Amino acid sequence: MFTRGSLTSTILSLMLVVILLSSSLAVFSIVSLTFSLGDARGINASGSLRMQSYRLLLDANIGSHNIDEKIADFETTLNSEALKRSLAWYSPKEMRDQYVLVIHKWQVMKVYIEEGNIRLYSASLTDFVNTIDTLVLNMEQFAAFKLKLLVIGQIIGLSILLIIAFFAVAFTRKRVVKPLQLLIESSTTISKGNFKVKMPKTDYIELTALGNALQKTAAELASLYEDLENQVNEKTLALTRTNNELKFLYDNLVMLHANKLDYKALQSAINQLKYYESLSYLRLVIEHDDGSKDIIKAEGGWPDELPIESLHFPLLIEKTQLGYLDVIS
Incomplete structure:
Protein backbone atom coordinates (compact mmCIF):
# COMPACT_ATOMS: atom_id res chain seq x y z
CA MET A 1 0.00 0.00 0.00
CA PHE A 2 1.50 3.30 -1.09
CA THR A 3 2.01 5.87 1.66
CA ARG A 4 2.91 9.48 1.15
CA GLY A 5 4.10 10.30 4.65
CA SER A 6 3.01 11.00 8.16
CA LEU A 7 -0.41 12.54 8.67
CA THR A 8 0.88 14.21 11.82
CA SER A 9 3.70 15.88 9.89
CA THR A 10 1.29 17.03 7.19
CA ILE A 11 -1.09 18.60 9.72
CA LEU A 12 1.84 20.18 11.56
CA SER A 13 3.17 21.64 8.31
CA LEU A 14 -0.24 23.08 7.49
CA MET A 15 -0.49 24.61 10.95
CA LEU A 16 2.99 26.10 10.60
CA VAL A 17 1.99 27.67 7.28
CA VAL A 18 -1.09 29.22 8.89
CA ILE A 19 0.93 30.44 11.89
CA LEU A 20 3.64 31.85 9.62
CA LEU A 21 1.11 33.67 7.47
CA SER A 22 -0.70 35.05 10.52
CA SER A 23 2.60 36.20 12.00
CA SER A 24 3.55 37.83 8.71
CA LEU A 25 0.27 39.72 8.68
CA ALA A 26 0.85 40.87 12.24
CA VAL A 27 4.41 41.98 11.46
CA PHE A 28 3.25 43.78 8.32
CA SER A 29 0.56 45.59 10.30
CA ILE A 30 3.00 46.60 13.03
CA VAL A 31 5.56 47.85 10.50
CA SER A 32 2.90 49.80 8.61
CA LEU A 33 1.63 51.38 11.81
CA THR A 34 5.20 52.18 12.85
CA PHE A 35 5.84 54.03 9.60
CA SER A 48 1.03 75.35 11.31
CA LEU A 49 3.74 76.76 9.00
CA ARG A 50 1.07 78.38 6.90
CA MET A 51 -0.49 80.10 9.90
CA GLN A 52 2.91 81.22 11.18
CA SER A 53 3.73 82.71 7.77
CA TYR A 54 0.67 84.93 7.96
CA ARG A 55 1.43 85.74 11.59
CA LEU A 56 4.92 86.93 10.62
CA LEU A 57 3.42 89.28 8.03
CA LEU A 58 1.00 90.64 10.61
CA ASP A 59 3.72 91.17 13.21
CA ALA A 60 5.95 92.87 10.64
CA ASN A 61 3.14 95.23 9.64
CA ILE A 62 2.48 96.31 13.24
CA GLY A 63 6.18 96.62 13.99
CA SER A 64 6.28 93.90 16.65
CA HIS A 65 9.52 93.72 18.64
CA ASN A 66 9.43 89.91 19.02
CA ILE A 67 9.76 89.22 15.30
CA ASP A 68 13.00 87.29 15.89
CA GLU A 69 11.20 85.04 18.33
CA LYS A 70 8.51 84.36 15.74
CA ILE A 71 11.18 83.51 13.16
CA ALA A 72 12.78 81.10 15.64
CA ASP A 73 9.39 79.47 16.28
CA PHE A 74 8.86 79.08 12.53
CA GLU A 75 12.25 77.43 12.05
CA THR A 76 11.66 75.17 15.03
CA THR A 77 8.46 73.95 13.44
CA LEU A 78 10.08 73.68 10.00
CA ASN A 79 12.97 71.58 11.35
CA SER A 80 10.87 69.48 13.72
CA GLU A 81 11.17 65.68 13.67
CA ALA A 82 7.58 65.41 12.44
CA LEU A 83 8.50 67.26 9.24
CA TYR A 99 9.96 69.72 1.75
CA VAL A 100 13.38 70.82 0.47
CA LEU A 101 11.64 73.43 -1.69
CA VAL A 102 9.79 74.80 1.35
CA ILE A 103 13.12 75.11 3.19
CA HIS A 104 14.74 76.95 0.26
CA LYS A 105 11.84 79.36 -0.12
CA TRP A 106 11.85 79.99 3.61
CA GLN A 107 15.44 81.10 3.42
CA VAL A 108 14.36 83.78 0.94
CA MET A 109 11.30 84.72 3.00
CA LYS A 110 13.46 84.90 6.11
CA VAL A 111 15.76 87.44 4.47
CA TYR A 112 12.75 89.56 3.51
CA ILE A 113 11.31 89.56 7.00
CA GLU A 114 14.66 90.19 8.69
CA GLU A 115 15.37 93.15 6.38
CA GLY A 116 11.89 94.47 7.01
CA ASN A 117 11.02 94.25 3.32
CA ILE A 118 7.33 93.79 3.91
CA ARG A 119 6.41 94.40 0.27
CA LEU A 120 8.54 91.54 -1.12
CA PHE A 142 1.28 59.47 1.54
CA ALA A 143 -0.54 58.82 4.82
CA ALA A 144 -3.63 57.71 2.88
CA PHE A 145 -1.44 55.47 0.70
CA LYS A 146 0.05 53.76 3.75
CA LEU A 147 -3.42 53.23 5.18
CA LYS A 148 -4.64 51.75 1.89
CA LEU A 149 -1.55 49.56 1.75
CA LEU A 150 -2.30 48.29 5.24
CA VAL A 151 -5.93 47.56 4.36
CA ILE A 152 -4.99 45.84 1.09
CA GLY A 153 -2.35 43.78 2.89
CA GLN A 154 -4.88 42.70 5.49
CA ILE A 155 -7.44 41.80 2.83
CA ILE A 156 -4.89 39.80 0.84
CA GLY A 157 -3.64 38.05 3.97
CA LEU A 158 -7.13 37.18 5.16
CA SER A 159 -8.04 35.97 1.68
CA ILE A 160 -5.01 33.70 1.64
CA LEU A 161 -5.94 32.41 5.10
CA LEU A 162 -9.48 31.69 3.91
CA ILE A 163 -8.14 29.89 0.83
CA ILE A 164 -5.79 27.83 2.99
CA ALA A 165 -8.65 27.06 5.38
CA PHE A 166 -10.85 25.98 2.45
CA PHE A 167 -8.18 23.70 1.04
CA ALA A 168 -7.42 22.39 4.53
CA VAL A 169 -11.07 21.40 4.99
CA ALA A 170 -11.21 19.85 1.51
CA PHE A 171 -7.91 18.06 2.14
CA THR A 172 -9.10 16.76 5.51
CA ARG A 173 -12.39 15.51 4.06
CA LYS A 174 -10.69 13.76 1.14
CA ARG A 175 -7.51 12.46 2.73
CA VAL A 176 -8.56 11.86 6.33
CA VAL A 177 -12.33 11.83 6.91
CA LYS A 178 -13.24 9.74 3.86
CA PRO A 179 -10.62 7.01 4.53
CA LEU A 180 -11.73 6.93 8.17
CA GLN A 181 -15.35 6.51 7.10
CA LEU A 182 -14.33 3.66 4.79
CA LEU A 183 -12.38 2.04 7.64
CA ILE A 184 -15.43 2.37 9.89
CA GLU A 185 -17.60 0.76 7.22
CA SER A 186 -15.06 -2.05 6.87
CA SER A 187 -15.01 -2.62 10.63
CA THR A 188 -18.83 -2.69 10.64
CA THR A 189 -18.75 -5.30 7.86
CA ILE A 190 -16.29 -7.37 9.90
CA SER A 191 -18.52 -7.13 12.97
CA LYS A 192 -21.36 -8.65 10.90
CA GLY A 193 -19.27 -11.73 10.17
CA ASN A 194 -18.08 -10.85 6.68
CA PHE A 195 -14.31 -11.10 6.95
CA LYS A 196 -13.55 -10.87 3.23
CA VAL A 197 -13.19 -7.11 3.15
CA LYS A 198 -10.51 -5.03 1.49
CA MET A 199 -9.28 -2.02 3.38
CA PRO A 200 -9.20 1.30 1.52
CA LYS A 201 -5.87 2.67 0.36
CA THR A 202 -4.64 5.73 2.21
CA ASP A 203 -1.76 8.13 1.70
CA TYR A 204 -0.53 8.34 5.27
CA ILE A 205 1.33 6.07 7.65
CA GLU A 206 -1.13 6.30 10.55
CA LEU A 207 -4.20 5.44 8.47
CA THR A 208 -2.29 2.73 6.62
CA ALA A 209 -1.24 1.16 9.93
CA LEU A 210 -4.85 1.24 11.12
CA GLY A 211 -6.05 -0.34 7.87
CA ASN A 212 -3.37 -3.04 8.05
CA ALA A 213 -4.32 -3.81 11.66
CA LEU A 214 -7.98 -4.19 10.69
CA GLN A 215 -7.02 -6.32 7.68
CA LYS A 216 -4.89 -8.59 9.88
CA THR A 217 -7.65 -8.82 12.47
CA ALA A 218 -10.18 -9.73 9.77
CA ALA A 219 -7.86 -12.43 8.39
CA GLU A 220 -7.30 -13.91 11.86
CA LEU A 221 -11.02 -13.83 12.64
CA ALA A 222 -11.77 -15.47 9.28
CA SER A 223 -9.26 -18.23 10.03
CA LEU A 224 -10.61 -18.77 13.54
CA TYR A 225 -14.20 -18.69 12.31
CA GLU A 226 -13.41 -21.19 9.55
CA ASP A 227 -11.65 -23.52 12.00
CA LEU A 228 -14.54 -23.24 14.42
CA GLU A 229 -17.04 -23.89 11.65
CA ASN A 230 -15.08 -26.95 10.52
CA GLN A 231 -14.94 -28.24 14.08
CA VAL A 232 -18.67 -27.71 14.49
CA ASN A 233 -19.35 -29.49 11.20
CA GLU A 234 -17.09 -32.36 12.20
CA LYS A 235 -18.74 -32.66 15.60
CA THR A 236 -22.18 -32.46 14.01
CA LEU A 237 -21.24 -35.11 11.46
CA ALA A 238 -19.78 -37.32 14.17
CA LEU A 239 -22.86 -36.93 16.36
CA THR A 240 -25.15 -37.62 13.41
CA ARG A 241 -23.12 -40.68 12.47
CA THR A 242 -23.10 -41.93 16.04
CA ASN A 243 -26.83 -41.36 16.34
CA ASN A 244 -27.49 -43.22 13.09
CA GLU A 245 -25.22 -46.07 14.14
CA LEU A 246 -26.97 -46.35 17.49
CA LYS A 247 -30.33 -46.34 15.77
CA PHE A 248 -29.06 -48.92 13.29
CA LEU A 249 -27.76 -51.16 16.06
CA TYR A 250 -30.91 -50.79 18.10
CA ASP A 251 -33.24 -51.54 15.20
CA ASN A 252 -31.22 -54.56 14.13
CA LEU A 253 -30.90 -55.80 17.68
CA VAL A 254 -34.66 -55.71 18.06
CA MET A 255 -35.09 -57.43 14.71
CA LEU A 256 -32.56 -60.18 15.42
CA HIS A 257 -34.20 -61.01 18.73
CA ALA A 258 -37.60 -61.41 17.12
CA ASN A 259 -39.13 -64.90 16.85
CA LYS A 260 -38.91 -64.86 13.06
CA LEU A 261 -36.35 -63.18 10.87
CA ASP A 262 -37.72 -60.60 8.46
CA TYR A 263 -35.68 -60.81 5.26
CA LYS A 264 -36.84 -57.38 4.13
CA ALA A 265 -35.58 -55.95 7.39
CA LEU A 266 -32.29 -57.77 6.93
CA GLN A 267 -32.02 -56.35 3.39
CA SER A 268 -32.59 -52.86 4.75
CA ALA A 269 -30.10 -53.47 7.55
CA ILE A 270 -27.22 -54.51 5.30
CA ASN A 271 -27.99 -51.61 2.95
CA GLN A 272 -27.68 -49.24 5.88
CA LEU A 273 -24.51 -50.99 7.06
CA LYS A 274 -22.94 -50.64 3.61
CA TYR A 275 -23.82 -46.95 3.56
CA TYR A 276 -22.59 -46.21 7.08
CA GLU A 277 -19.30 -48.07 6.63
CA SER A 278 -18.75 -46.90 3.03
CA LEU A 279 -18.28 -50.47 1.78
CA SER A 280 -17.94 -51.45 -1.87
CA TYR A 281 -19.81 -54.76 -1.61
CA LEU A 282 -21.67 -56.48 1.21
CA ARG A 283 -23.74 -59.62 1.55
CA LEU A 284 -25.25 -61.65 4.38
CA VAL A 285 -25.09 -65.44 4.16
CA ILE A 286 -27.55 -67.30 6.46
CA GLU A 287 -26.83 -71.00 7.03
CA HIS A 288 -29.66 -73.40 7.89
CA ASP A 289 -29.47 -76.70 9.76
CA ASP A 290 -30.14 -78.65 6.56
CA GLY A 291 -27.04 -77.12 4.96
CA SER A 292 -28.93 -74.69 2.72
CA LYS A 293 -27.96 -71.04 2.53
CA ASP A 294 -29.87 -67.82 2.04
CA ILE A 295 -27.85 -64.96 0.57
CA ILE A 296 -28.99 -61.37 1.03
CA LYS A 297 -26.99 -58.88 -1.04
CA ALA A 298 -26.73 -55.18 -0.31
CA GLU A 299 -27.51 -52.62 -2.97
CA GLY A 300 -25.04 -52.91 -5.83
CA GLY A 301 -25.08 -56.71 -5.74
CA TRP A 302 -22.06 -58.96 -5.44
CA PRO A 303 -19.37 -59.25 -8.12
CA ASP A 304 -18.97 -62.49 -10.03
CA GLU A 305 -15.22 -62.12 -9.96
CA LEU A 306 -13.84 -60.79 -6.73
CA GLN A 321 -23.06 -69.41 14.22
CA LEU A 322 -26.04 -68.62 12.07
CA GLY A 323 -24.06 -67.38 9.09
CA TYR A 324 -21.56 -64.73 8.18
CA LEU A 325 -21.08 -61.34 6.52
CA ASP A 326 -19.04 -61.10 3.34
CA VAL A 327 -17.38 -57.68 3.00
CA ILE A 328 -15.35 -56.04 0.26
CA SER A 329 -14.28 -52.56 1.30
Whole structure:
Protein backbone atom coordinates (compact mmCIF):
# COMPACT_ATOMS: atom_id res chain seq x y z
CA MET A 1 0.00 0.00 0.00
CA PHE A 2 1.50 3.30 -1.09
CA THR A 3 2.01 5.87 1.66
CA ARG A 4 2.91 9.48 1.15
CA GLY A 5 4.10 10.30 4.65
CA SER A 6 3.01 11.00 8.16
CA LEU A 7 -0.41 12.54 8.67
CA THR A 8 0.88 14.21 11.82
CA SER A 9 3.70 15.88 9.89
CA THR A 10 1.29 17.03 7.19
CA ILE A 11 -1.09 18.60 9.72
CA LEU A 12 1.84 20.18 11.56
CA SER A 13 3.17 21.64 8.31
CA LEU A 14 -0.24 23.08 7.49
CA MET A 15 -0.49 24.61 10.95
CA LEU A 16 2.99 26.10 10.60
CA VAL A 17 1.99 27.67 7.28
CA VAL A 18 -1.09 29.22 8.89
CA ILE A 19 0.93 30.44 11.89
CA LEU A 20 3.64 31.85 9.62
CA LEU A 21 1.11 33.67 7.47
CA SER A 22 -0.70 35.05 10.52
CA SER A 23 2.60 36.20 12.00
CA SER A 24 3.55 37.83 8.71
CA LEU A 25 0.27 39.72 8.68
CA ALA A 26 0.85 40.87 12.24
CA VAL A 27 4.41 41.98 11.46
CA PHE A 28 3.25 43.78 8.32
CA SER A 29 0.56 45.59 10.30
CA ILE A 30 3.00 46.60 13.03
CA VAL A 31 5.56 47.85 10.50
CA SER A 32 2.90 49.80 8.61
CA LEU A 33 1.63 51.38 11.81
CA THR A 34 5.20 52.18 12.85
CA PHE A 35 5.84 54.03 9.60
CA SER A 36 2.51 55.82 10.01
CA LEU A 37 3.33 57.13 13.48
CA GLY A 38 3.81 60.86 13.38
CA ASP A 39 1.89 61.40 10.13
CA ALA A 40 -0.75 63.41 11.96
CA ARG A 41 1.89 65.49 13.76
CA GLY A 42 3.67 66.14 10.46
CA ILE A 43 0.46 67.27 8.78
CA ASN A 44 -0.39 69.50 11.73
CA ALA A 45 3.13 70.96 11.75
CA SER A 46 3.06 71.72 8.03
CA GLY A 47 -0.35 73.32 8.43
CA SER A 48 1.03 75.35 11.31
CA LEU A 49 3.74 76.76 9.00
CA ARG A 50 1.07 78.38 6.90
CA MET A 51 -0.49 80.10 9.90
CA GLN A 52 2.91 81.22 11.18
CA SER A 53 3.73 82.71 7.77
CA TYR A 54 0.67 84.93 7.96
CA ARG A 55 1.43 85.74 11.59
CA LEU A 56 4.92 86.93 10.62
CA LEU A 57 3.42 89.28 8.03
CA LEU A 58 1.00 90.64 10.61
CA ASP A 59 3.72 91.17 13.21
CA ALA A 60 5.95 92.87 10.64
CA ASN A 61 3.14 95.23 9.64
CA ILE A 62 2.48 96.31 13.24
CA GLY A 63 6.18 96.62 13.99
CA SER A 64 6.28 93.90 16.65
CA HIS A 65 9.52 93.72 18.64
CA ASN A 66 9.43 89.91 19.02
CA ILE A 67 9.76 89.22 15.30
CA ASP A 68 13.00 87.29 15.89
CA GLU A 69 11.20 85.04 18.33
CA LYS A 70 8.51 84.36 15.74
CA ILE A 71 11.18 83.51 13.16
CA ALA A 72 12.78 81.10 15.64
CA ASP A 73 9.39 79.47 16.28
CA PHE A 74 8.86 79.08 12.53
CA GLU A 75 12.25 77.43 12.05
CA THR A 76 11.66 75.17 15.03
CA THR A 77 8.46 73.95 13.44
CA LEU A 78 10.08 73.68 10.00
CA ASN A 79 12.97 71.58 11.35
CA SER A 80 10.87 69.48 13.72
CA GLU A 81 11.17 65.68 13.67
CA ALA A 82 7.58 65.41 12.44
CA LEU A 83 8.50 67.26 9.24
CA LYS A 84 12.00 65.83 8.88
CA ARG A 85 10.36 62.42 8.45
CA SER A 86 9.49 63.70 4.98
CA LEU A 87 13.15 63.12 4.08
CA ALA A 88 13.09 59.44 5.16
CA TRP A 89 14.12 56.81 2.60
CA TYR A 90 10.62 55.38 2.39
CA SER A 91 9.01 58.77 1.69
CA PRO A 92 8.03 59.53 -1.92
CA LYS A 93 10.58 61.57 -3.87
CA GLU A 94 7.95 64.17 -4.65
CA MET A 95 7.33 64.78 -0.96
CA ARG A 96 11.06 64.97 -0.17
CA ASP A 97 11.59 67.47 -2.97
CA GLN A 98 8.62 69.51 -1.80
CA TYR A 99 9.96 69.72 1.75
CA VAL A 100 13.38 70.82 0.47
CA LEU A 101 11.64 73.43 -1.69
CA VAL A 102 9.79 74.80 1.35
CA ILE A 103 13.12 75.11 3.19
CA HIS A 104 14.74 76.95 0.26
CA LYS A 105 11.84 79.36 -0.12
CA TRP A 106 11.85 79.99 3.61
CA GLN A 107 15.44 81.10 3.42
CA VAL A 108 14.36 83.78 0.94
CA MET A 109 11.30 84.72 3.00
CA LYS A 110 13.46 84.90 6.11
CA VAL A 111 15.76 87.44 4.47
CA TYR A 112 12.75 89.56 3.51
CA ILE A 113 11.31 89.56 7.00
CA GLU A 114 14.66 90.19 8.69
CA GLU A 115 15.37 93.15 6.38
CA GLY A 116 11.89 94.47 7.01
CA ASN A 117 11.02 94.25 3.32
CA ILE A 118 7.33 93.79 3.91
CA ARG A 119 6.41 94.40 0.27
CA LEU A 120 8.54 91.54 -1.12
CA TYR A 121 7.54 89.27 1.76
CA SER A 122 3.88 89.96 1.11
CA ALA A 123 4.30 89.48 -2.64
CA SER A 124 6.05 86.12 -2.14
CA LEU A 125 3.77 84.92 0.66
CA THR A 126 1.07 83.48 -1.59
CA ASP A 127 3.56 81.36 -3.52
CA PHE A 128 5.24 80.27 -0.27
CA VAL A 129 1.93 79.27 1.29
CA ASN A 130 1.00 77.36 -1.87
CA THR A 131 4.28 75.48 -1.58
CA ILE A 132 3.44 74.61 2.03
CA ASP A 133 -0.06 73.52 0.98
CA THR A 134 1.45 71.24 -1.63
CA LEU A 135 3.67 69.70 1.06
CA VAL A 136 0.62 69.18 3.28
CA LEU A 137 -1.21 67.55 0.36
CA ASN A 138 1.74 65.24 -0.34
CA MET A 139 1.90 64.21 3.30
CA GLU A 140 -1.84 63.53 3.42
CA GLN A 141 -1.66 61.47 0.22
CA PHE A 142 1.28 59.47 1.54
CA ALA A 143 -0.54 58.82 4.82
CA ALA A 144 -3.63 57.71 2.88
CA PHE A 145 -1.44 55.47 0.70
CA LYS A 146 0.05 53.76 3.75
CA LEU A 147 -3.42 53.23 5.18
CA LYS A 148 -4.64 51.75 1.89
CA LEU A 149 -1.55 49.56 1.75
CA LEU A 150 -2.30 48.29 5.24
CA VAL A 151 -5.93 47.56 4.36
CA ILE A 152 -4.99 45.84 1.09
CA GLY A 153 -2.35 43.78 2.89
CA GLN A 154 -4.88 42.70 5.49
CA ILE A 155 -7.44 41.80 2.83
CA ILE A 156 -4.89 39.80 0.84
CA GLY A 157 -3.64 38.05 3.97
CA LEU A 158 -7.13 37.18 5.16
CA SER A 159 -8.04 35.97 1.68
CA ILE A 160 -5.01 33.70 1.64
CA LEU A 161 -5.94 32.41 5.10
CA LEU A 162 -9.48 31.69 3.91
CA ILE A 163 -8.14 29.89 0.83
CA ILE A 164 -5.79 27.83 2.99
CA ALA A 165 -8.65 27.06 5.38
CA PHE A 166 -10.85 25.98 2.45
CA PHE A 167 -8.18 23.70 1.04
CA ALA A 168 -7.42 22.39 4.53
CA VAL A 169 -11.07 21.40 4.99
CA ALA A 170 -11.21 19.85 1.51
CA PHE A 171 -7.91 18.06 2.14
CA THR A 172 -9.10 16.76 5.51
CA ARG A 173 -12.39 15.51 4.06
CA LYS A 174 -10.69 13.76 1.14
CA ARG A 175 -7.51 12.46 2.73
CA VAL A 176 -8.56 11.86 6.33
CA VAL A 177 -12.33 11.83 6.91
CA LYS A 178 -13.24 9.74 3.86
CA PRO A 179 -10.62 7.01 4.53
CA LEU A 180 -11.73 6.93 8.17
CA GLN A 181 -15.35 6.51 7.10
CA LEU A 182 -14.33 3.66 4.79
CA LEU A 183 -12.38 2.04 7.64
CA ILE A 184 -15.43 2.37 9.89
CA GLU A 185 -17.60 0.76 7.22
CA SER A 186 -15.06 -2.05 6.87
CA SER A 187 -15.01 -2.62 10.63
CA THR A 188 -18.83 -2.69 10.64
CA THR A 189 -18.75 -5.30 7.86
CA ILE A 190 -16.29 -7.37 9.90
CA SER A 191 -18.52 -7.13 12.97
CA LYS A 192 -21.36 -8.65 10.90
CA GLY A 193 -19.27 -11.73 10.17
CA ASN A 194 -18.08 -10.85 6.68
CA PHE A 195 -14.31 -11.10 6.95
CA LYS A 196 -13.55 -10.87 3.23
CA VAL A 197 -13.19 -7.11 3.15
CA LYS A 198 -10.51 -5.03 1.49
CA MET A 199 -9.28 -2.02 3.38
CA PRO A 200 -9.20 1.30 1.52
CA LYS A 201 -5.87 2.67 0.36
CA THR A 202 -4.64 5.73 2.21
CA ASP A 203 -1.76 8.13 1.70
CA TYR A 204 -0.53 8.34 5.27
CA ILE A 205 1.33 6.07 7.65
CA GLU A 206 -1.13 6.30 10.55
CA LEU A 207 -4.20 5.44 8.47
CA THR A 208 -2.29 2.73 6.62
CA ALA A 209 -1.24 1.16 9.93
CA LEU A 210 -4.85 1.24 11.12
CA GLY A 211 -6.05 -0.34 7.87
CA ASN A 212 -3.37 -3.04 8.05
CA ALA A 213 -4.32 -3.81 11.66
CA LEU A 214 -7.98 -4.19 10.69
CA GLN A 215 -7.02 -6.32 7.68
CA LYS A 216 -4.89 -8.59 9.88
CA THR A 217 -7.65 -8.82 12.47
CA ALA A 218 -10.18 -9.73 9.77
CA ALA A 219 -7.86 -12.43 8.39
CA GLU A 220 -7.30 -13.91 11.86
CA LEU A 221 -11.02 -13.83 12.64
CA ALA A 222 -11.77 -15.47 9.28
CA SER A 223 -9.26 -18.23 10.03
CA LEU A 224 -10.61 -18.77 13.54
CA TYR A 225 -14.20 -18.69 12.31
CA GLU A 226 -13.41 -21.19 9.55
CA ASP A 227 -11.65 -23.52 12.00
CA LEU A 228 -14.54 -23.24 14.42
CA GLU A 229 -17.04 -23.89 11.65
CA ASN A 230 -15.08 -26.95 10.52
CA GLN A 231 -14.94 -28.24 14.08
CA VAL A 232 -18.67 -27.71 14.49
CA ASN A 233 -19.35 -29.49 11.20
CA GLU A 234 -17.09 -32.36 12.20
CA LYS A 235 -18.74 -32.66 15.60
CA THR A 236 -22.18 -32.46 14.01
CA LEU A 237 -21.24 -35.11 11.46
CA ALA A 238 -19.78 -37.32 14.17
CA LEU A 239 -22.86 -36.93 16.36
CA THR A 240 -25.15 -37.62 13.41
CA ARG A 241 -23.12 -40.68 12.47
CA THR A 242 -23.10 -41.93 16.04
CA ASN A 243 -26.83 -41.36 16.34
CA ASN A 244 -27.49 -43.22 13.09
CA GLU A 245 -25.22 -46.07 14.14
CA LEU A 246 -26.97 -46.35 17.49
CA LYS A 247 -30.33 -46.34 15.77
CA PHE A 248 -29.06 -48.92 13.29
CA LEU A 249 -27.76 -51.16 16.06
CA TYR A 250 -30.91 -50.79 18.10
CA ASP A 251 -33.24 -51.54 15.20
CA ASN A 252 -31.22 -54.56 14.13
CA LEU A 253 -30.90 -55.80 17.68
CA VAL A 254 -34.66 -55.71 18.06
CA MET A 255 -35.09 -57.43 14.71
CA LEU A 256 -32.56 -60.18 15.42
CA HIS A 257 -34.20 -61.01 18.73
CA ALA A 258 -37.60 -61.41 17.12
CA ASN A 259 -39.13 -64.90 16.85
CA LYS A 260 -38.91 -64.86 13.06
CA LEU A 261 -36.35 -63.18 10.87
CA ASP A 262 -37.72 -60.60 8.46
CA TYR A 263 -35.68 -60.81 5.26
CA LYS A 264 -36.84 -57.38 4.13
CA ALA A 265 -35.58 -55.95 7.39
CA LEU A 266 -32.29 -57.77 6.93
CA GLN A 267 -32.02 -56.35 3.39
CA SER A 268 -32.59 -52.86 4.75
CA ALA A 269 -30.10 -53.47 7.55
CA ILE A 270 -27.22 -54.51 5.30
CA ASN A 271 -27.99 -51.61 2.95
CA GLN A 272 -27.68 -49.24 5.88
CA LEU A 273 -24.51 -50.99 7.06
CA LYS A 274 -22.94 -50.64 3.61
CA TYR A 275 -23.82 -46.95 3.56
CA TYR A 276 -22.59 -46.21 7.08
CA GLU A 277 -19.30 -48.07 6.63
CA SER A 278 -18.75 -46.90 3.03
CA LEU A 279 -18.28 -50.47 1.78
CA SER A 280 -17.94 -51.45 -1.87
CA TYR A 281 -19.81 -54.76 -1.61
CA LEU A 282 -21.67 -56.48 1.21
CA ARG A 283 -23.74 -59.62 1.55
CA LEU A 284 -25.25 -61.65 4.38
CA VAL A 285 -25.09 -65.44 4.16
CA ILE A 286 -27.55 -67.30 6.46
CA GLU A 287 -26.83 -71.00 7.03
CA HIS A 288 -29.66 -73.40 7.89
CA ASP A 289 -29.47 -76.70 9.76
CA ASP A 290 -30.14 -78.65 6.56
CA GLY A 291 -27.04 -77.12 4.96
CA SER A 292 -28.93 -74.69 2.72
CA LYS A 293 -27.96 -71.04 2.53
CA ASP A 294 -29.87 -67.82 2.04
CA ILE A 295 -27.85 -64.96 0.57
CA ILE A 296 -28.99 -61.37 1.03
CA LYS A 297 -26.99 -58.88 -1.04
CA ALA A 298 -26.73 -55.18 -0.31
CA GLU A 299 -27.51 -52.62 -2.97
CA GLY A 300 -25.04 -52.91 -5.83
CA GLY A 301 -25.08 -56.71 -5.74
CA TRP A 302 -22.06 -58.96 -5.44
CA PRO A 303 -19.37 -59.25 -8.12
CA ASP A 304 -18.97 -62.49 -10.03
CA GLU A 305 -15.22 -62.12 -9.96
CA LEU A 306 -13.84 -60.79 -6.73
CA PRO A 307 -11.34 -57.90 -7.27
CA ILE A 308 -9.81 -58.67 -3.90
CA GLU A 309 -10.35 -61.28 -1.26
CA SER A 310 -13.46 -60.66 0.80
CA LEU A 311 -13.57 -60.57 4.57
CA HIS A 312 -15.80 -62.95 6.51
CA PHE A 313 -17.40 -61.92 9.79
CA PRO A 314 -19.28 -64.74 11.54
CA LEU A 315 -22.81 -64.05 12.75
CA LEU A 316 -23.07 -65.52 16.26
CA ILE A 317 -26.06 -65.61 18.56
CA GLU A 318 -25.51 -67.29 21.92
CA LYS A 319 -22.29 -68.88 20.61
CA THR A 320 -24.18 -70.42 17.71
CA GLN A 321 -23.06 -69.41 14.22
CA LEU A 322 -26.04 -68.62 12.07
CA GLY A 323 -24.06 -67.38 9.09
CA TYR A 324 -21.56 -64.73 8.18
CA LEU A 325 -21.08 -61.34 6.52
CA ASP A 326 -19.04 -61.10 3.34
CA VAL A 327 -17.38 -57.68 3.00
CA ILE A 328 -15.35 -56.04 0.26
CA SER A 329 -14.28 -52.56 1.30
